[in-house]
Amino acid sequence: MRIRTKLAAITGAAAIVGLFALSTLAWTNAQLSRSAAELALIQELIETQFERAALREEYFLYHEERPREQWMQHTEHMTAALERANTVLGAPDQQDLLRRIRPSLEKTKVLFARLLETHEMTSRGSLDAAQGAVIEGLLRSQLILDAQQLAVQIFKLQAITNRERAARYSRSQALILTSFLALTGFALATLALVARSIVAPLRRLEQGIEVISTGDLAHRIGLVSNDEIGDVGRAFDAMTERLRSITVSRDELTKEVIKRREVEAALHKANEDLESSNKDLEQFAYVASHDLQEPLRMVASFTQLLAQRYEGQLDEKGRKYINYAVDGAVRMKRLIDDLLTYSRIASRAMPLQTIDANAVLEAALKNLAAAIEESRASITAGKLPTVRADAAQLTLVFQNLIGNAIKFRGPEEPRVHVAVADRAGEWIFSIRDNGIGIKPEHADRIFVIFQRLHTREEYPGTGIGLALCKQVVERHGGRIWVESEPGKGSTFFFSMPQ
Amino acid sequence: MADAFKRIEILLVEDNPGDADLAREALADSKLHNMLYVVGDGEAAMEFLQRTGNYADAPRPDLILLDLNLPKKDGREVLAEIKSDDDLKLIPVVILTTSSSDEDILRSYNLHANCYITKPIDLNQFIKVVRSIEDFWLCIVRLPPKCRIP
Numbered sequence A: 001m002r003i004r005t006k007l008a009a010i011t012g013a014a015a016i017v018g019l020f021a022l023s024t025l026a027w028t029n030a031q032l033s034r035s036a037a038e039l040a041l042i043q044e045l046i047e048t049q050f051e052r053a054a055l056r057e058e059y060f061l062y063h064e065e066r067p068r069e070q071w072m073q074h075t076e077h078m079t080a081a082l083e084r085a086n087t088v089l090g091a092p093d094q095q096d097l098l099r100r101i102r103p104s105l106e107k108t109k110v111l112f113a114r115l116l117e118t119h120e121m122t123s124r125g126s127l128d129a130a131q132g133a134v135i136e137g138l139l140r141s142q143l144i145l146d147a148q149q150l151a152v153q154i155f156k157l158q159a160i161t162n163r164e165r166a167a168r169y170s171r172s173q174a175l176i177l178t179s180f181l182a183l184t185g186f187a188l189a190t191l192a193l194v195a196r197s198i199v200a201p202l203r204r205l206e207q208g209i210e211v212i213s214t215g216d217l218a219h220r221i222g223l224v225s226n227d228e229i230g231d232v233g234r235a236f237d238a239m240t241e242r243l244r245s246i247t248v249s250r251d252e253l254t255k256e257v258i259k260r261r262e263v264e265a266a267l268h269k270a271n272e273d274l275e276s277s278n279k280d281l282e283q284f285a286y287v288a289s290h291d292l293q294e295p296l297r298m299v300a301s302f303t304q305l306l307a308q309r310y311e312g313q314l315d316e317k318g319r320k321y322i323n324y325a326v327d328g329a330v331r332m333k334r335l336i337d338d339l340l341t342y343s344r345i346a347s348r349a350m351p352l353q354t355i356d357a358n359a360v361l362e363a364a365l366k367n368l369a370a371a372i373e374e375s376r377a378s379i380t381a382g383k384l385p386t387v388r389a390d391a392a393q394l395t396l397v398f399q400n401l402i403g404n405a406i407k408f409r410g411p412e413e414p415r416v417h418v419a420v421a422d423r424a425g426e427w428i429f430s431i432r433d434n435g436i437g438i439k440p441e442h443a444d445r446i447f448v449i450f451q452r453l454h455t456r457e458e459y460p461g462t463g464i465g466l467a468l469c470k471q472v473v474e475r476h477g478g479r480i481w482v483e484s485e486p487g488k489g490s491t492f493f494f495s496m497p498q
Numbered sequence B: 001m002a003d004a005f006k007r008i009e010i011l012l013v014e015d016n017p018g019d020a021d022l023a024r025e026a027l028a029d030s031k032l033h034n035m036l037y038v039v040g041d042g043e044a045a046m047e048f049l050q051r052t053g054n055y056a057d058a059p060r061p062d063l064i065l066l067d068l069n070l071p072k073k074d075g076r077e078v079l080a081e082i083k084s085d086d087d088l089k090l091i092p093v094v095i096l097t098t099s100s101s102d103e104d105i106l107r108s109y110n111l112h113a114n115c116y117i118t119k120p121i122d123l124n125q126f127i128k129v130v131r132s133i134e135d136f137w138l139c140i141v142r143l144p145p146k147c148r149i150p
Helices: A003-062 A065-088 A092-124 A129-213 A228-291 A293-309 A316-347 A357-367 A369-375 A391-407 A465-475 B017-028 B042-050 B075-083 B102-110 B123-140
Strands: A353-356 A378-381 A386-389 A415-423 A426-433 A480-484 A490-497 B008-013 B034-039 B063-066 B093-097 B115-118
Touching: A003 A065, A003 A129, A003 A228, A065 A092, A092 A129, A129 A228, A228 A293, A228 A316, A293 A316, A293 B017, A293 B123, A316 A465, A353 A357, A353 A391, A357 A369, A357 A378, A357 A386, A357 A391, A369 A391, A386 A391, A386 A490, A391 A415, A391 A426, A391 A465, A391 A490, A465 A480, A465 A490, B008 B017, B008 B042, B008 B123, B017 B034, B017 B123, B034 B042, B042 B063, B042 B075, B063 B075, B063 B123, B075 B093, B075 B102, B093 B102, B093 B123, B102 B115, B115 B123
Parallel strands: A378 A415, B008 B034, B008 B063, B063 B093, B093 B115
Antiparallel strands: A353 A386, A415 A426, A426 A490, A480 A490
């Protein structure tokens, strides 16, 4: 039940209990005033009766008109009072007495009238004085007797009424006590109700809030009542639940952040390691470019010096061996140089810039000028676009691909054509030749470092050129591949993002 | 123009005796009357140039052939010291080294090397290069008078 409803019920009950108490008071008051009115009337009857007795005696003594008239008046008064008593005194035994009093009064009236009549007759002389006196005496005695009986009955009435009044009084007291008990009971019930349905849940709410405020978000107040406090409790529980889930997701977030930081730190460490290994590589590259080449040079130079100085003492075989030694050293030097270039594609990379591919091609052709002239190659090219690239590295790509096209030439004079196509946001460069071609099954192998398809005697080289091209193209976000058939020339393609 | 009869002094700073011998071979048949002094490390080179230590009687060279990778004192330091000395900086310094790295080339010219040459692997090429150096710097190029600033 809602608290509002409970309060309305309490208010209603309070009104009922209050009305009951009020009506009890009113009823008690009415009862007591009724008793007071009854007793006042009976008092009046007693007083009138006594005054009548006094007036009667006075009349006997003096036979005057005044007491006689007054007696009559009082008797009338008494009759009227009895009439009133008939309505005022409703109890059965009162009514019973009243029924007896009324004829008694009537009887006194008759007796008094006879008394007056007797006295009249005596005074008129139609009755003997002595005889009259006796009758009068008899009547008087009868009258006194009746009056006394009447008085007795009136006193009885008074006693009954007094009793009735006492009974009413005690009934009233009982009623008032009952109302008081009802009021007290009601007050206690209200207090109990308030304590049970308001104070206790509020206290539970307060304790729950205290527990939750210490950080125990798993705590629930768990009010089941269907009232406003229950609503507050449930709303609070819902809020705590949301808070808990927020806290949980916050904790997860914190964990995630910590994890990310760890990853970041690991990444940073890896980066540092990479940097240091790059530095090592740099160092290695320098060793390769200097320290490895110096002994090589010594081998080559002094073998040659030996050949020159002792020319006369060497036979054909000796000269051949010396040539092998020198050739080996020279090839070793080329290998070292190529490896160095290859290793520097990543470590010496320049930032990508917007450059004109035509100029890059031109630079590559300039580097190849000797080979082109020697092989009488004809190189043609379409108009090339501008691309975002490392110019030096892109030059290496053109230089290697065109150089290969010339090196692996067929029986005819080499013809090389450089072109570009725009395909789905990429530039596809192509270098087409009329050379010896490549078997399709070797199309992938040729891009792997040191992979060669021919002996050195057939075609010299270190087996690094295409691997270098692949690395450069991939660094620029592109791909490189070849389409070829043996004897029908090859076309090398590489893509670059636009 | 250098006097053909005047003795030409060349200082070769080279830690590799093979290279020193090759240089000697190359200069042996020169038309110039030259005297090749060889020191094996950077410190010795500076002592030679400043005539201290074992080199109190050293002559002032007309040309310095300097290798870059040297024991004790690096060729780059030697070059920097020569080129920051008001007197010594007048002597042409030719870097003659195995290294072909861009850094070494750039750095040497930044330190005011007069030229940078990578030693060729081929013997005949090497001899040709050394003779060209001698010819160019001592016959063709006009250098400041050989005098010491007090």
